Amino acid sequence: MNLSDIARKLSVIRDPRNYPIDIRIALLWTLGTIGCVFLPFLQDSMVRPVFGILFLLIVPGYLLTAALFPATDDIEWIERIALSFGLSIAVVPLIGLGLNYTPFGIRLIPIVIALSIFTCLMGLIAAYRRMSLPKERQLVIPVQEVLSAIRSTFFPEKTTGIDRVLSVLLLCAILMLIGTTVFVILFPQDGERFTEFYILGEKGKAADYPVQFWQGTRQEVTVGIGNHEHRNVTYVIEVLGLFQQFDKVTNTSKIKKSVPLGSFAVETRHNETVENLFHFSVNDTEINRIQFLLFDDKHPQPPVDVPENERIEKSYRDLHFWVTVDEAKPFFRSNERLIEDRIIGDVGSTDVGSSIDLSGE
Numbered sequence: 001m002n003l004s005d006i007a008r009k010l011s012v013i014r015d016p017r018n019y020p021i022d023i024r025i026a027l028l029w030t031l032g033t034i035g036c037v038f039l040p041f042l043q044d045s046m047v048r049p050v051f052g053i054l055f056l057l058i059v060p061g062y063l064l065t066a067a068l069f070p071a072t073d074d075i076e077w078i079e080r081i082a083l084s085f086g087l088s089i090a091v092v093p094l095i096g097l098g099l100n101y102t103p104f105g106i107r108l109i110p111i112v113i114a115l116s117i118f119t120c121l122m123g124l125i126a127a128y129r130r131m132s133l134p135k136e137r138q139l140v141i142p143v144q145e146v147l148s149a150i151r152s153t154f155f156p157e158k159t160t161g162i163d164r165v166l167s168v169l170l171l172c173a174i175l176m177l178i179g180t181t182v183f184v185i186l187f188p189q190d191g192e193r194f195t196e197f198y199i200l201g202e203k204g205k206a207a208d209y210p211v212q213f214w215q216g217t218r219q220e221v222t223v224g225i226g227n228h229e230h231r232n233v234t235y236v237i238e239v240l241g242l243f244q245q246f247d248k249v250t251n252t253s254k255i256k257k258s259v260p261l262g263s264f265a266v267e268t269r270h271n272e273t274v275e276n277l278f279h280f281s282v283n284d285t286e287i288n289r290i291q292f293l294l295f296d297d298k299h300p301q302p303p304v305d306v307p308e309n310e311r312i313e314k315s316y317r318d319l320h321f322w323v324t325v326d327e328a329k330p331f332f333r334s335n336e337r338l339i340e341d342r343i344i345g346d347v348g349s350t351d352v353g354s355s356i357d358l359s360g361e
Contacts (some may be wrong), residue, residue, distance in 0.1 A: 019127045020131075021141065022066070022141055023066060023127050029055060030055065033052060033059075036048040037052075037112050055115075057088050058085065059119055060088045061083060061084040061087030061090075064087050065080055065084050066122070066123075066126035070126060071130075071137045077142070095114050193230055194229070195225065195235075195294070196225065197224070197294045197316075197319060198224045199221050199223055201221065202221075213323070213324075215282060217328075219280055219281065220279045222278070223237055223276050224275040224276075225275075227274075228270070230270050233296050233297065235267075235294055235296050236263060236266075236294075236295040237266065237293070238260075238293040238301060239290065239292055239293075240290075240311075241259040241261050241289070241290060242287065242288070242289040242290075242291050242308060243258075243287055243288060243289070244256070244288060255309060261281075261290070262280060263301075285327050290321055291318065293318050295315055
């Protein structure tokens with residue numbers, strides 16, 4: 001094969017209209033899956049699960065098989081179909097594993113993009129290899145042979161009336177099974193409805209919370225919400241600083257003081273998880289508990305004059321952690337910015353920290 005033959009074949013695969021029909025269908029199915037993921041009017045439609053499931057289970061493996069075995073006599077069709085399922089089930093997790101070691105991570109958009117690139121690349125290779133073969137060796141879909149095989153299997157020429165009835169019943173059972181499977185996919189029953197509500201520390205884990213700090217200093221945590229309510233929900237998060245004291249006489253804890261630290265709203269879709277960085281500062285040294293309250297449309301945020309205990313009871317979810325707010329000495333307050341600059345390294349190589357006495361003596 002000389003360079004002119006290679007150039008001629010490459011010029012042929014530039015036009016997708018020259019591709020074999022099965023490869024064109026697979027590539028169009030890939031484009032349809034991408035549309036179901038990115039187009040808003042298709043994201044919540046019944047079309048999305050149909051495209052997504054068939055794309056994950058068949059398309060990557062089928063095009064990989066077509067690229068490996070482009071000739072009609074390479075393998076049988078039953079082997080080709082089995083390899084399509086098997087290779088798809090193998091390729092998808094491997095691509096996900098590879099994404100896990102990249103900055104993109106295992107998320108919907110990177111997975112769809114990576115699978116689409118792999119599928120289109122396999123489609124191009126499959127089209128090139130098949131179109132490089134002689135016409136009589138190129139793989140074709142044996143539609144008439146498949147229909148004839150089905151007809152001869154269910155309705156052979158020499159059969160009795162009972163056999164025909166049983167064949168019809170068997171065919172109806174297969175169609176009912178396929179219809180039931182499609183119905184379950186298109187109309188899935190709602191599972192458990194719940195909302196995830198969590199707080200992460202500075203390292204993105206459920207630890208290392210700011211439990212001790214100077215009064216008036218800026219602190220931060222990550223507030224996460226996972227919507228599994230099978231509907232779009234707008235949540236409201238309210239953050240309070242509480243002074244809770246244990247009463248030995250009544251053997252109960254009572255909230256003596258409350259300081260609002262902020263609130264914000266988050267709009268989420270079903271199965272969407274949102275994480276927001278929340279900054280707060282506490283000036284009152286008596287505050288010993290940071291309380292996070294989550295409200296939604298079924299558990300609305302109460303008016304500001306509702307007592308703290310009732311606010312917590314009326315919330316949909318609530319979280320808290322205990323803190324110790326140390327009183328800032330006069331020297332610390334006057335040099336707070338200088339200390340922060342030293343910590344984050346904004347003052348260059350000047351040795352400031354070694355000369356600062358935080359004890360205030």
